[in-house]
Amino acid sequence: MFTMIIPAFIVGGLICVIGQLLMDLTKPQITPAHILVIFVTGGVLLGALGWYEPLVKMGGAGATIPLSGFGYLLANGAMQGVNENGFLGAISGGVQAAAVGIAGAVLFGYLTALIFNPKG
Template sequence: MFNMILPAFFVGGLICVIGQLLMDLTKPSFTPAHVLVTFVTGGAILGALGIYEPLVKFAGAGATIPLSGFGYSLAKGAIEAVGKRGILGALSGGVEATAVGIAAAVFFGYLMSITFNPKG
């Protein structure tokens, strides 16, 4: 059990440390939105190059849960769909591979918006 938990904790924590360092060391020009886009894009690029796959096999949820894992899933879905459906698969494969995560984010975001009042 610990051989699954420790790598996930270590890799997930390391990804979070990188994000925190990016925000702390590049203030005010590099906002949290920039970090989000950087992680998704970085995960997609590393996934397309085949570099992120060994990290996923080593760390499991520690590599797939952060935003870089979302980018990796987008790239992996697009690559697999291109193999099955040709060039049009590049447009639909990433969305199909991440549809559950996107739907969950929309649903829970809506649920939180109607449950809590924003401070403003």
Template sequence: MMDYVNAFWVGGLICALVQILMEKTKLMPGRIMVLLVVTGAVISFLGWYEPFQEYAGAGAGVPLLGFGNVLMKGVREAVDEQGLLGLFAGGFKAGAVGTAAALIFGYLASLVFKSKMKR
């Protein structure tokens, strides 16, 4: 039961902090998303993300911080296997499934809900 509680409050805290960042700064949403991915990658690089994700579960793995962690893990593995070339290939390989799923499900949702441009 505590796994669910920890995932809920950690994920909620991340979302609340991002919402405050959106409300109190003039940063565009795209820049905030990039900031989250880079923050997740840096935390992963420092070795802090695994204990954080073990404690928070999906509350840490689902937000964009988790995507940064996935990219960094892919880069780390590819560099170990391929050397410097893995620096460029690892993130693409690790993030390909999630990116492809987002594109496919986004397209299917646009067909079902007849999306329109904002005015």
């Protein structure tokens, strides 16, 4: 059990450290929204180049749960879609691969908005 938890903690922690350093060292030029785009795009690029796969194998959930893991999932889905359906698979494959995560985020975001009142 610890052989899975420790690497996931280290890999996920290092990804978070990178994000925190970007926010602290580039204030106010890079906002959290910029970090989101950088991580997702970075995950796509690293996944497409095959460099994110070793992180996933080593870190498991520590590499797949952060935003860069979402980008990696999109890249893998797009590559699978191209192999199965040609050019149009590049678009549909990424969406199909991430559909469950996207649907979950929308559903739980909606439920949270119904339960809690935002501060105005």
